[in-house]
Amino acid sequence: MIRLENLTRVYHMGDVDVHALRGVNLEVGSGELVSIMGPSGSGKSTLMNIIGCLDKPTGGQYYLDDTPVAQLNDDDLAEIRNRKIGFVFQSYNLLARTSAIENVEIPMIYAGVSPSVRHARAKAALENVGLADRLHHRPNELSGGQQQRVAIARSLINEPTIILADEPTGNLDTQTGKEIITLFQQLNRDRGITVMFVTHDADIAACTRRILRLRDGAIVGEEKVDEP
Amino acid sequence: MIRLENLTRVYHMGDVDVHALRGVNLEVGSGELVSIMGPSGSGKSTLMNIIGCLDKPTGGQYYLDDTPVAQLNDDDLAEIRNRKIGFVFQSYNLLARTSAIENVEIPMIYAGVSPSVRHARAKAALENVGLADRLHHRPNELSGGQQQRVAIARSLINEPTIILADEPTGNLDTQTGKEIITLFQQLNRDRGITVMFVTHDADIAACTRRILRLRDGAIVGEEKVDEP
Numbered sequence: 001m002i003r004l005e006n007l008t009r010v011y012h013m014g015d016v017d018v019h020a021l022r023g024v025n026l027e028v029g030s031g032e033l034v035s036i037m038g039p040s041g042s043g044k045s046t047l048m049n050i051i052g053c054l055d056k057p058t059g060g061q062y063y064l065d066d067t068p069v070a071q072l073n074d075d076d077l078a079e080i081r082n083r084k085i086g087f088v089f090q091s092y093n094l095l096a097r098t099s100a101i102e103n104v105e106i107p108m109i110y111a112g113v114s115p116s117v118r119h120a121r122a123k124a125a126l127e128n129v130g131l132a133d134r135l136h137h138r139p140n141e142l143s144g145g146q147q148q149r150v151a152i153a154r155s156l157i158n159e160p161t162i163i164l165a166d167e168p169t170g171n172l173d174t175q176t177g178k179e180i181i182t183l184f185q186q187l188n189r190d191r192g193i194t195v196m197f198v199t200h201d202a203d204i205a206a207c208t209r210r211i212l213r214l215r216d217g218a219i220v221g222e223e224k225v226d227e228p
Numbered sequence: 229m230i231r232l233e234n235l236t237r238v239y240h241m242g243d244v245d246v247h248a249l250r251g252v253n254l255e256v257g258s259g260e261l262v263s264i265m266g267p268s269g270s271g272k273s274t275l276m277n278i279i280g281c282l283d284k285p286t287g288g289q290y291y292l293d294d295t296p297v298a299q300l301n302d303d304d305l306a307e308i309r310n311r312k313i314g315f316v317f318q319s320y321n322l323l324a325r326t327s328a329i330e331n332v333e334i335p336m337i338y339a340g341v342s343p344s345v346r347h348a349r350a351k352a353a354l355e356n357v358g359l360a361d362r363l364h365h366r367p368n369e370l371s372g373g374q375q376q377r378v379a380i381a382r383s384l385i386n387e388p389t390i391i392l393a394d395e396p397t398g399n400l401d402t403q404t405g406k407e408i409i410t411l412f413q414q415l416n417r418d419r420g421i422t423v424m425f426v427t428h429d430a431d432i433a434a435c436t437r438r439i440l441r442l443r444d445g446a447i448v449g450e451e452k453v454d455e456p
């Protein structure tokens with residue numbers, strides 16, 4: 001499903017090169033539930049952005065369902081990002097002048113869903129993350145954890161087959177964080193959705209079946225989690 | 229030092245009122261080390277913004293060093309925000325087109341510090357949070373946790389007597405998070421700085437001496453932490 005071969009990502013800054021990813025090799029099968037842990041700055045978001053087709057590697061290959069992503073054109077990539085992959089950004093990336101419900105509707109506009117269906121689905125998605133009474137608040141009228149949950153609802157709205165979540169519970173209290181992870185577990189178990197998320201929380205990682213550890217741009221370890 | 233009496237904060241949204249804070253009573257003495265916990269949306273950031281003189285309450289009184297804050301003019305408030313209080317925002321609020329070191333220098337520009345002194349202090353502050361090799365990166369060239377640490381360095385740069393940090397370790401791995409909390413503990417212990425931070429992490433709250441619990445805009449509980 002997701003195959004990375006010797007993936008590298010270098011940021012060139014004048015005469016300094018930042019090696020954010022150094023030869024990452026990884027296979028994630030369809031329907032897996034994987035977490036990624038590692039120190040701040042170790043390359044987790046960089047890795048997620050490449051898997052999510054938001055960024056291109058400097059070297060190496062990325063195969064998505066056996067298709068080399070490097071060969072896809074911009075339209076194909078846009079389609080993948082809109083339909084196949086649901087992405088929760090570490091800094092949410094919500095539209096500022098737009099209410100919670102409108103933010104969640106946006107991916108459906110691109111997918112050509114009718115207004116009444118969009119509205120109903122967005123409402124349900126926000127109810128699912130505990131924001132039934134915040135539909136019309138704009139991001140600056142929401143708490144940090146509420147913004148995070150709008151971003152989560154938005155990522156799920158086109159029923160993607162892959163969910164990539166970059167620290168989805170960083171701004172949530174333990175209880176609300178558990179509810180979000182339970183939601184991801186359900187989607188993985190009931191619909192076979194492939195779920196990968198970055199977390200700094202070992203308790204949350206323990207809710208997945210496979211934990212990858214990143215350090216200085218490379219995968220340095222991996223553990224299987226026994227059935228909890 | 230900080231005294232809140234029956235503090236309320238209501239957001240008016242058309243015909244709906246959001247009661248973000250409902251009659252908060254609180255005294256925090258000089259030199260205390262306090263954490264605030266509570267569910268997402270319970271009013272923690274709203275409380276911190278009022279204490280930090282970034283927002284005004286709808287009702288009740290806020291006394292800062294026995295001065296009623298409601299009576300201060302804009303210049304006094306700006307002075308307090310720049311010199312007395314160091315604030316770490318939940319979403320960092322870094323300037324986008326500005327490097328890490330320049331972001332940290334900005335409060336010193338307002339305080340009239342000379343360029344060479346500013347540069348040296350900003351460099352040292354960033355080294356203190358592990359960012360010695362990221363001085364010239366702009367926020368979008370930094371990881372989430374690195375941005376958070378720039379915000380932390382900036383909050384400390386004018387040697388405030390009060391530090392207010394809104395979820396300062398939310399995007400940090402456990403090790404880096406501990407280093408930041410240790411830094412706050414040192415400032416509290418060695419320089420008597422009053423430190424209050426919001427956290428969702430019980431292990432981090434356990435590093436403070438007093439834990440306030442917020443729920444639905446009110447303080448519902450408090451615990452003293454025995455010497456760890």
Ligand SMILES: Nc1ncnc2c1ncn2[C@@H]1O[C@H](COP(=O)(O)OP(=O)(O)OP(=O)(O)O)[C@@H](O)[C@H]1O
Nearest residue numbers: 011020040041042043044045046369371372373374
């Ligand atoms: N556009 C960029 N230009 C230069 N360097 C960058 C850029 N983006 C990221 N970096 C650097 O690449 C490294 C990896 O960044 P990344 O955001 O992947 O880290 P991370 O593991 O997600 O960290 P965190 O846990 O703090 O979010 C960091 O050291 C960062 O400073």
Ligand SMILES: Nc1ncnc2c1ncn2[C@@H]1O[C@H](COP(=O)(O)OP(=O)(O)OP(=O)(O)O)[C@@H](O)[C@H]1O
Nearest residue numbers: 141143144145146239248268269270271272273274
């Ligand atoms: N400008 C605003 N207009 C209307 N409602 C608002 C506004 N700002 C915040 N709120 C609401 O006030 C409540 C308290 O928000 P606050 O940001 O203080 O929560 P919090 O405890 O910091 O949450 P989190 O842990 O998610 O950061 C939330 O329910 C939020 O939706």
Ligand SMILES: [Mg+2]
Nearest residue numbers: 045090371372
């Ligand atoms: Mg990151």
Ligand SMILES: [Mg+2]
Nearest residue numbers: 143144273318
């Ligand atoms: Mg908050």
